[in-house]
Amino acid sequence: MTDDDRKPTIGDVARLAGVSPMTVSRVINDSSRVRPETRARVEAVIADIGYAPDPAARILARAGAGRIGLLYANPSNAYLAEVLAGALSGARAAGLLLMIEPSQAGDPVAERLAVSRLVAGGAQGLIVPPPLGESPATLEAIARAGLRAVALAAPGRGEGVVSLRIDDRAAAGEMVGHLLALGHRHIGFIEGRGDQSASAERRAGAEQAVATVPDARLIVEAGDFTYRSGLEAARRLLTQRPRPTALFASNDDMAAGALAAVHGAGLDAPGDVSVAGFDDTYVAASSWPTLTTIRQPAADMAHEAAIRLARPGETPGSVPHSLIVRDSTGPAPH
Structure with a gap:
């Protein structure tokens, strides 16, 4: 039995049998994905402690x-x-x-x-x-x-x-291609968190697209996918000389922060600085001006x-x- 008077749980069975709760669930539901020796051990613990699955839960599971x-x-x-x-x-x-x-x-x-x-x-x-x-x-x-x-x-x-x-590299390359086609040659890029592979893929796509145009340049600043990081990164980018004529942020939150930085500097978007984002969340459609972005259908x-x-x-x-x-x-x- 368990060490108190409560009803035994699936967690108790898992702990005593040395398996995961999911394995216990598979044994209870007669799944074929359990080794015979593991099944025997779990069933022995169930019998020993008197565990009884919740009948309502069993009915739900069988019903899908x-x-x-x-x-x-x-x-x-x-x-x-x-x-x-x-x-x-x-x-x-x-x-x-x-x-x-x-x-x-x-x-x-x-x-x-x-x-x-x-x-x-x-x-x-x-x-x-x-x-x-x-x-x-x-x-x-x-x-x-x-x-x-x-x-x-x-x-x-x-x-x-x-x-x-999605293919983050191709998507970022498409966005930078759009900016290049508009005549932008100095593009500021606001990168996302370093612990997400999407950040590196989006930067790589942006770099590859810029490399196709001889006089184009990508200036990279770090962000962490938050509005505040986009605001601060954009402020740093706008101090560059020559100043970037376009800012591309790795998500819409940072792009909204970049728009705020552009307005705060007394500049017009897109007249002086174009701004683009990534994801197409509700932030993109509710920003002023509305954001050009990559639609990642989250x-x-x-x-x-x-x-x-x-x-x-x-x-x-x-x-x-x-x-x-x-x-x-x-x-x-x-």
Whole structure:
């Protein structure tokens, strides 16, 4: 029995059998993905402590109403809103229940606990937006729990983790190509967080596009995907001589900060400085002027991730992006 008078839980079984809660769930639901010796050990613990699965939960599982979890630790509320809307619609379409759990990127203990809480809640798969999809602590916790996961905008490294992303390099190259076609030759680029591969891919795409035009130059400043970092990076870029005639930020939050920096310097966008973003969140359409940006269909990606978690045999891959031209970009000033 357990060490107190409470009803034994699936976590108790997992701890005593030396396996993950997901493995116990697979044994209970008679999954073929459990080794015979592991099944025997789990069943022995179940019999010994008198664990009885919740009948209601068993009925839901058999009816296809399983549970998936969404981890989040992204600094962009606009991006998170897109992911959440897509995950909810996808879970509903797949007949799944969606659980949402905050995490703290960069804190390994907090990251592991966030995954553990979803496992304890019965999650059978996870949707993992950036930056957690590339965090060693989160990926290790997912593997130890035996979960399947879809990492959004990440390479999909780690056991049981697959990727769903756009081609960030090509997308950034397309945006810079748009600016070059408008006559811009001095382009400021605001890079994202260094712990996300998308940041490096977007910078590489921008650099490759600039390299195709002999007199073009890319000036890079660091950001971290927040509005404040975009504002401060843009202020630094606007002190360059010659001053960049266009600013391209790695997400819409930073691009909105760059617009504020342009206005704060007494300049016009796009008359004096064009500004472009990335993601096409609600920030892009609500900024003044409205932002030219790359549409990364975050809501569609999260929706698809939920659908794919309900169909284990299907593997996600890449999704298309698109260039959205609005009012914040125009011809380079003479």
